Amino acid sequence: KKTGVIFESGKLYDYQVGEWIRSYIKIRKAGITPEAENMLVDYLGTDLTKIANELDKLLLTKPQDINQITPELVEKNIGISKDYNVFELQKAFVNRDVLKANRIVLYFAENKKNNPLVLVLAQLFNFFGNLLLYHFMKDKTEKNVAAELKINPFFVKDYQSASKIYNRDKTIKILSEIRETDAKSKGVDSAGIDEEELLKELVYKIMH
Numbered sequence: 001k002k003t004g005v006i007f008e009s010g011k012l013y014d015y016q017v018g019e020w021i022r023s024y025i026k027i028r029k030a031g032i033t034p035e036a037e038n039m040l041v042d043y044l045g046t047d048l049t050k051i052a053n054e055l056d057k058l059l060l061t062k063p064q065d066i067n068q069i070t071p072e073l074v075e076k077n078i079g080i081s082k083d084y085n086v087f088e089l090q091k092a093f094v095n096r097d098v099l100k101a102n103r104i105v106l107y108f109a110e111n112k113k114n115n116p117l118v119l120v121l122a123q124l125f126n127f128f129g130n131l132l133l134y135h136f137m138k139d140k141t142e143k144n145v146a147a148e149l150k151i152n153p154f155f156v157k158d159y160q161s162a163s164k165i166y167n168r169d170k171t172i173k174i175l176s177e178i179r180e181t182d183a184k185s186k187g188v189d190s191a192g193i194d195e196e197e198l199l200k201e202l203v204y205k206i207m208h
Helices: 014-027 034-044 048-061 071-078 086-094 098-110 117-136 142-149 153-165 168-185 195-207
Strands: none
Touching: 014 034, 014 048, 034 048, 034 071, 034 086, 034 153, 048 071, 086 098, 086 117, 086 153, 098 195, 117 142, 117 153, 117 168, 117 195, 142 153, 168 195
């Protein structure tokens, strides 16, 4: 008699996917780093069947002496760059690393299929939207921030750091700039500007 694990493959909200990934991996007696988890969420979205297939691939291909899925394993077996993804772009903003941000933009331009602008903008809007919520929080303890923003506690430090660089007014302005870039990418007042230039312009506006 065959046995197996059955999982519910309905749609989840974005913030629920990370927890689902951790549970799926834990059942299989393995672990996953927060960075690797974030890479998968950013790249695969909320399609649980697709995520499960990729996780199974990672679990099958990882070395036997390693019990944790890492960014290196994700990059090697799924093809998501561990250095050039939206998560790393957000970190570049947090660290005010203009050079790294522009390198990532160039990589996105050369790999548009895996990094569609509409998805990049949506994830940046989510990050800075969360940062705005963080600014309005009275209780900024790690536990409360993670609960309120529905994020892994590991990433709370990114919002703590970002809040010191981008104050409330600047964050509101950034959200407006992201909306404007999204509109331009859809042909509104864009005068034929390509996606790479739009993203470069957005990076400049965010960091200045």
